[in-house]
Amino acid sequence: MTDHIAEAPIAATGSSARRLHWSALRRSAMVRRVLVLATLALLWQLAATFTASPLLLPSFTQTMTALWDGLLHENLASATAASLGILIKGYLLALLLGLIFVSLATANALCREALITLTAMFNPLPAIALLPLAMLWFGLGETSLIFVLVHSVLWPFALATFTGFQSVPDTHRLVGRNYGLTGARYVGSILIPSALPSILSGLKIGWAFAWRTLIAAELVFGVSASQGGLGWFIFRNRNELFTDKVFAGLIMVILIGLIVEFGLFRAIEAVTVRRWGMQRG
Secondary structure, three states: OHHHHHHHHHHHHHHHHHHHHHHHHHHOHHHHHHHHHHHHHHHHHHHHHHHOOOOOOOOHHHHHHHHHHHHHHOOHHHHHHHHHHHHHHHHHHHHHHHHHHHHHHHHOHHHHHHHHHHHHHHOOOOHHHHHHHHHHHHOOOHHHHHHHHHHHHHHHHHHHHHHHHHOOOHHHHHHHHHOOOOHHHHHHHHHHHHOHHHHHHHHHHHHHHHHHHHHHHHHHHOEEOOEEOHHHHHHHHHHOOOHHHHHHHHHHHHHHHHHHHHHHHHHHHHHOOOOOOOOOO
């Protein structure tokens, strides 16, 4: 009798632990993301099966096979590395120029009006529209790609950062002045931390614009530096009617986007704006 009474709390405790475990899994953001991706993959597979035309819509499994084969036996890995190298160069250069422009605009009224005017002029201008000029000025190569990348990233990032600087509370500005901060120290110690949510938003938008511009530019330019990039890989396989390899190239773009979003930007947010209570999780 006593043994049965003792076993009941143990069984109840085990059941409660399992419920807590499943409850924690349901609340996990990673589990929800995997569930979303798995659902999309299943819908893709069903749509391809229903269409029954691999030339128009290869299945998810066919695309994954092409992706693996492209990484092992074709130039997908080297094409991705070439594109990422150019992307990072253009992206970092645009961020540097953006921070310089916004810092000058914050310190000087004339620079502020110049930045507002230039942003209004060039932000709506598609980077692809500058391809003919880039080819005329810099020729066919990496410099032309970096030029259009800088254009695609600079203006949205500068706009988001400048908006963040303008929304910094007056109390934060007064703290900086009371400590005697001026110039770069004032920007780095007061404005950037206070405007970090807007800056991170500009970084994300700039990264997405950079990827779009680079892939589109490589489709036109063909070869960047001495080898084709990811856009050229997609374009070449489209011409040869290897639709599964075209989708494999697109999947590679998406995978890199997911890695940067959830592996880099979310990590930065977790240790900065979310930890500081400036942004909800």
